[in-house]
Amino acid sequence: MFLLLEEYFLKYLVLMSATVLFFSVAKRRLYAHTQRFAIIRAQHLPSKGENEEQKREEKEPQSPEDPTSILVYNPSAYYQTNNVRALGRSYTEEPSSNLPMNPAFRQQSNPYSISSSRRLSSAKNTLLNLAFSKAGSIRGAAPTPYGTKDPGAKGDPRAFQRCRPEYLNMTHDVSQHSLTIDLNEASLLLHKVTVLKGNMEPSDVANFLCKLGQLPNERTAVVRGDTRFNMLLRYSVESLQDFTHAQLLDVLRAFVNLGLPNSHSILGLFETEFCRRASEMELHQLLLAADLWRCLGRSVPRYLEKLFYSITQYFNQIGPPELVQLLYVVGEGRRCPDTLIQPIESLLMRHLNQLMAEELGAVCLSLFKSQMSLSERAVRRLVDRTHAVVKDMSDFGIVNVMKLMRFSYLDHLPWLEAMGLEVPQRAPKMGVQGLMHVVLACSALHYRNDRILLAVAEQLPNVLEHCRSKDVAKMLWSFATLGFLPSQCPNLYPSLTKILCEREAEFQRFPEHLLTGLLGLAFVGQFPHDLLNLALSTEFINKACNSQELELRKDLFTLDGTVGLELPGWTGPRLSHAMKEEVTKQLWDFAQADICQKPEVLEAESMLQKLLGGEWFVRKHMIFPHLRSIDLEVHLDHSEEPLPLSSGPCQQNLPQKGAAWSRDWEQRLSGVTLTDDLLAQLTNTQKTPVCPPNKQVQKPSLHRVVPVQERESIFSVGVDLTDDLVMALTKSGKRSSHLDDSKPSFVRLAVQVTNRNQYCYRSQQLLGLHALKRRQLVLAGYRVVELPHWEWFPLLRRSQAEKLAYLHCKIFSYSDSKNTD
Template identity: 60%
Template sequence: MFCSVYWELLERSVLLRDASGLDEEKEAGSPAVVSAVFRQPGNPYTVSSSRRLSSAKNMLLGLALNGEAAGKRNKPVKNQKGNKLDVKVDTRAFQRCRPEYSSFTHDVSRRPAVLHIKEALLLLHKVTLIKGNMEPSDITSLLCELGRVAPEQTVVVRGDTCFYMLLRHTMESLPSFTHTQLLEILQSFLALELSPSHAVLGQLESEFARRAGVMELRQLLLAADLWRSLRCSVPQYLERLGDVISRHFGQMGPPELVQFMYVLGESRYCPASLLPPLEVLLMRHLDRLKGEELVTVCLGLFKSQSSLSEGAVRRLVDRTLAVIEHVSDFGLVNVMKLMRFSHLDHVPWLEAMANEVPRRAPQMGVQGLMHVALACSALHYRDDRILLSVAQHLPQKASHYRSKDAAKLLWAFGTLGIVPGQYTSLYSGLTEVLRERQAEFQRFPEHLLTALLGLAFAGEFPHDLLSLALSPTFIRQASQLQKMELKKDLFTLDGTVGIELPGWTGPRLSPPLREEVTKQLWDYAQSDVCLKMEVVEAESMLKELLGGEAFVCKRMILPHMRSIDLEVHLDPSDKPLSLTSDPLVGSPASDEGSCGPLGWEAGHVGVNLTDDLLAQLTHAKNTLLQPSACPARCPNLCPVEPQGERGGILSVGVDLSDDLWHALTKRKGLSPAVGQVPSRPARRRLAIQVTNRNHYCYRTRQLLGLHAMKRRQLELEGYGVVELPYWEWLPLLRRARVEKLAYLHCKIFSSLEAAKR
């Protein structure tokens, strides 16, 4: 009789606590703040551990991807209807490929029958009755039962003081649990939605790390998957997992391998020592992997920033292409991410995307379309069928954008030379998204800079956003950002505004900051770009052609463009002038040999094309470099067929036209014809650019956005641009001196003839 009355009273008290607990939750507004950590005075486990999700920094795109790591921590933004940011994707679809996954992964769909909250609270009361006599099996059983409550009732369980006591007993008994019991406890914490920063999880991680060396492979994988599902950063456990997993490689079949790659990706962690054996294992099982498993491997490699050999990545993409009809839209994007990270120019896959992306684009989300466009820009691959389908379906999802999405899309389209006229609403729509998301730039300033640079490539300059980016407050915020270097981006944007917006009255960078970044860029250029063989040889040959070191200056004409040029000045008679006499010329740092003040012999015009030299040149076409001698990385360019006596000079695609022939056969300086009044300035300035294949879209002669913008700005500054394209200049590096001199003579003086007309 007494027991029945007791239990009746207990049930009533439970109901009262249940109701009051729910009322308190409503008043508090957020259930997440209820019992996040222990609060009991004197409890030795009350110290909460501050945890943050790990992230990886993508360094692939330089200007574009400075903010990749920060973007991964960007919280989802909801639209006005309360929908989630993008279309839903199943990131764990690969686990349905084989039944074996169920033994070492967490499956939310296998949730047991729901336990009523009254029964849960009755179980919690048992903790006070048993007190210090709880065995590990009792603790495990209670936690597993409590994990069956409905998700909306978990806050009531977590807020009960008896739950605190149960967690204390759990931590005190950690060494006594079996491996299986520890995994069951971790699963119950996941079901109870325990906060990732809860103190008990820190203790539990240490215990799992201590035991990793004696756990079975599937137990290790299940523990890692549960930690991932809890959204916990567990570096200690992952480090131990990396140390011991190699012992189990012999037991790994396709499902275990794919799950391990998935865990590595979600953890953003992969020791370099694991990559060689993982590559061997992956190649061994590659032909047995199914479509969704293949793309999960791709995503794992991308997220963990793990670099396999080029041959292994190419085989992985080959295999995925063979089963592309079984690959989801999400999986297709994962392959593009890996290709972007690996800089893999897998042409068959890219050509297949010209059919797949237009077909899939209508149901793809903004983020998926953004990653497709971003991968194309990273690979410098322009295919209008892909880009048009992306552009056509973006405006329909404008409410789902993040600032990151808009910024990366503007960067991608601007890099690939897509001008606003080709896609009328694309640039205006994305610019409006930036204005709507201005608040996000407080946390992620890099997104604004990425977007504005992409717009600048296309010749678009939104004054309001530029004023924001160049404001003292924004500059100070961006300059103090420790995780990335944004000063160079600000410098590029500031220099562009100064040239392309001459009437600009808005804010600009301070002179000290410009000088600081200029010195950084020049120091780097001197240690890298200035030492490249093709640049050194062009400088040497130009000095010989024009008469000495005083007539060629290797410098950053436009420092904010982060590249160098060879500057040459000519007088009205097209004779070289000493650059030391021009006050506008000078390197950012007064380094010896930059533009040294060397003497000039009056009337000297460099190498004279004598009859003997001209005979050598016109006779040389039978012995000069053939297109087959072009380096392996040179694109498949169409050679210019020789026409009669004035055949293609040097057989590298330069047609010996009337103008070039006239330039070659002139014996003296190129003076204007009698009776003509020259309209040229007293000093003609030339910027001679030694380009390489990374300046162009893949397998084309179309300049990428940054380099097209630089050429545009050089012309605005009054320079004539003379390009030494890599498909012509690189093959000549191994040819005779006379051939190089003739080529440079043609390039420089034929450009002058063209300018006259």
């Protein structure tokens, strides 16, 4: 019996052992099959997490850019390369609060206009600051898909790193990514991680990560989703302080190759470790780490601060490649400490002649993106050097030079003239945003070259489908500011307007783009009613006015006032009366504190008062507040006698009406009394010479005096006195009684003191906003009397008699000017 029970027990044990063994083998096979299926599926389909991340990135705005950036820059959006696409993301840096930014050194003010529509300041050489404002750059670029499909994009923002072999020691070249292992080998490596576990040395962890980083890009997603890889990352954190500098850099390079998301929590720990070691690292290691962080797309402001502090001890080791790479890091970080500006400028001037064409383009881009204000001499020498190698520069490099010139307001005429030859040749191959930056730079510099404008205008219809609303708005503004008329390229403005309409959805996030485009169209007399209805609608106005980053009410005010004057039959929406009054007060307060106090304006006002007989015959105010500039208004009756102006809401220098003032004003109408002494002073002689009867005297003519060169002192010239001028001064106060009955009872004059910032560069063509104002003054019945800078400024240091003579001719010559017109 006992033997029988023992036999049954042994059979039971054998059966149970077989059952356990069967389930164990089946479980392993099922797990292996599941892993194999997951790997195969991951090779062909992106993970759910990655899809969700991609959708979230498309919905969310980009990271904040540099607060003072004139223009948000993202080269991959319009100059695509295989390297950029392989990275799959662009690098942005958040501004550091304790690193001061530097203003542009040549941003000259325009003292005759309210200078900024979105930033009330006269420190810029622009009329409507548009996308160049501080707030505009904080908004970042609109995340739209248009720029990523531009077929004409041919450029690489990191191309300069292939100019010299020295860059290999301090940069990460994505194109040199070695592919030595496949997915099976990666799986074996991860299996070793589970076997070794906590027994791995820091060198083992670094070695495993480096080998995994040799996977093809399309296989890295499989590894990142493996739990064993997460275990390896945990071991890397445990070994973080034990890594050598070289191992730490190799691990960071592996993260780049593996496409680790820039938001991964482990990267914060690595940044802290790099910050701790920055003072111990060598020059090339410091630059390499910064370049790897850029490739990861991670903002590392703390590390950049440490780098900028530590780099000072290596200035004697910095050669041309190190300098260019340092500037590249500065540009990508959108910041440069004040303490580095002068040393960098000295290094740049020392190595300037050794820099190659693509390196020069990278330097210009970095200076633009970091808003680093070098001296005018340094920037001019830099552009001199780029001009010498312009034939060797890529389209991308040329655009970068234009950006730097736009930021610096550098009037480098040889370069601009060279662009008149280069742009027509290169335009057919340039991307839409590259074309936009070319005309935007010309607009900022007030430089009109029809060869450049026509070449860009003719190419734009072919690439407009890739435009963002931001690009369209800036191109409309640029062409219109330079006075490029619709007749010069009939398809330009209709095509841009059409694309602007198609991008209507973007105006919900970026209302400033619609206003920029509509103001540009208004400059050239184009008024698309559907877009105007949208811009002046209550919903859009509320959205624009509620913006915390941009001041758009002035733009709305300018657009509304233009519609009221130029579209008399307009039945669409308009701004409220309360908003108009509020913006008018704000503009006038600024004008009183700034524009009205300019010496040339005060002198013109004073001389006109003396000429006409008193202060109540001249009114200094904004005739059209929505145009943001002042005029000196004068009224003349049918006999060309000055009439007093009644006081208004913006007039402070007019006396109140009363009996004493009424009795006295007629006595002041006599103006300036001309005597023999005055004429002798004007003609610089004691007595007018008498010519012999048999000798004929050639009659001189009054001519405009223009400086020979732009930089010549304007006070070295004057206005010549002629027989016509003397005759105008001495003619009888009684005018001809033969007047046209159809003429109004009095003439309204708008006397404008203009300056060179209101004209295209070295020309007498008014820029967009000023041409719009001139047109609207004429529509309102004013006769514009201009005191141009090339005539009035030289007179500021002349005698009072010469100023009065000049103004007399200007004010009392409208009949002749009408006949001439």
